[in-house]
Amino acid sequence: MFGKCNCLGLAAIVLAGLAGCDGTSGPAVEYVEGKVTLDGQPVEGAIVGFSPIGSGDTALGAVGTTDASGVYKMTTMPTGTVDAGAVAGDYNVTIQKLAPSTDTEVISEDDPRYEQGTISGNAAPKAAEVKHLVPQKYNSATTSGLKVTVKPGSNKGGEFDFDLKSE
Secondary structure, eight states: OOOTHHHHHHHHHHHHHHGGGSSSSOOOOOOEEEEETTEEEEEEEOEEEEEEOOOOOOOOOOOOOOOSSSSOOOEEOOOOOOSBBBBBBEEEEEEEEEEOOOOOOEEESSSOOOTTTGGGGGGEEEEETTEESSSSGGGSSSTEEEEEEEESSSEEEEGGGGEOOOO
């Protein structure tokens, strides 16, 4: 449905590490909190993803969602229970916020999607399109340019705050 974005990739980051877990315990996670802004303004509802760098098949990613102030707290799911934080290590970071497109297109009566009386003014929403409310380059670990290192203990602010720039 979201074609060009990597929405499912964020879920895969977190779930990829589950295969190696024994179901009774997982790696220790460290508290991680940061803030996402776009051109200096807080971004609400953005998904922040941490993808491990060079940690092998047992590495776990983490994910968080920003609140109205742009603040996020990372979560890792190593054993099926939610643990606040991320495993210590190096990560590539992705940030995305998407919304359905509100653009419409005019369709003719011979279009299979046109049903007399069901579409007001021959306008129908464009199918399966989304708007990137955060520049698309931040959606991918290969293009975002964002990296962090989670250390033992509390990890807040500094390198965990991201002031994104409009394209």
